[in-house]
Amino acid sequence: MFDIRVFIALMSVDKKEHIMHVAMELFAEKGFEGTSIRDLAQKADVNIAMVNYYFGSKEKLFEQLLADKVQFMRAKIEAVESNESLTEIEKIDHIIDGYVTRFLAQPDFHRVFLQELLVTQRANLHQHVLSLFEKNTRDVVSIIEKGIQKKQFKKVDPQLTFISIVGTINQVMMSKEMCNTLMHASTNHNPYQDPKFKKRIIEHIQQMVHAHLIITTVS
Amino acid sequence: MFDIRVFIALMSVDKKEHIMHVAMELFAEKGFEGTSIRDLAQKADVNIAMVNYYFGSKEKLFEQLLADKVQFMRAKIEAVESNESLTEIEKIDHIIDGYVTRFLAQPDFHRVFLQELLVTQRANLHQHVLSLFEKNTRDVVSIIEKGIQKKQFKKVDPQLTFISIVGTINQVMMSKEMCNTLMHASTNHNPYQDPKFKKRIIEHIQQMVHAHLIITTVS
DNA sequence: GTTTAAATTAAACAACTGTTTAATTGTGAT
């Protein structure tokens, strides 16, 4: 049955989500301060008052953009960490794969996330993003420490090892043009949807982290 | 002899440089769009017209901030690369040390640099920053490739290896609070002036890159 | 059809933006 109320409700959600989607693009491209509500309203083809009607303010829209993704961001790492059937190095490999997959799937959002890590202007948002990162750091650090305890890993710096993993991906994600230079591709190419690109990054990080972590038994 | 003209000239330079110094701090903290000329003028204790008087515009001030440091940014890598008396791994170690030293010495500027890499709003500035990064990438990649050619290095991904080096430092530099969490220090601590912090980062990266690059000869 | 409430709109709001102007001050050379 065609229920007009459901249709309307869906349209309404779509409109809100449409605004959020466009906002994500603009924030990623121009930054938070660089994006005006009028820009956003025009690109999303809605009235400028709708942003405040739906979200209350520009800053709250931004907060909701982050909050909406945060739940999903945390879930994977927690799932991997609590999976008892995986060895420590398998967990690390899963986390690397998960990070790259997630970041490549939502490059726009990730750039917004990085901006907020970089700019301390909006203190509470900055703290929020920071605390999320710290949670992830703690999880991965405890995995590496367990590997060291089991004498499977070298006595490395666990915190900085995690930072190298995330830092590598972030550095790659910082600019589309940079990715295309890496892939020797043309400027209009979209590297984030290129499976070869994804494979290349995952293999590099895993290879490097393996060499860094795993104790080579002299035969 | 006390020459009033020299004094004035010095004062004048000092005033310009004073504005640039304060601008660097504000841009790093609030971003380019987030920093208003009135903010800057107030914090630097100058008239708001002085910025346009000295630099022409806010954007030109920003460009000059970058341009002023760029020369110094390139010099070290080029010097290391052309130094014939160094082995490939020594060159890499020097570059790692140089990067960390430079970035820790000018954390404010570096955050501005990263912001410009992240935000594509000011296209020409973005391209400029990008091309600088590509130059450095090419230099380091050619060092790694030479190491591979000489069968001293494993057949790694040279581009992504460089990105891991820079990415690790950038990730650390992204937030002062993050550094303090790493060092288990209090919030008001300045990690960028802590020699222990510097040592820890350099040792981690060098250790990781060594494991990643150097072929372990089975004895 | 009437009612009720949500959705949508154009217009106005006050505050802030980067920049320019025109007047004034300070300084060194003549």
Next chain:
DNA sequence: ATCACAATTAAACAGTTGTTTAATTTAAAC
């Protein structure tokens, strides 16, 4: 003292900002 010019200032400029208002439209419930 006078001149020329750089430095400095407060004020005004035109445009944009995020947000609010008050009016209008839409659509479901009765």
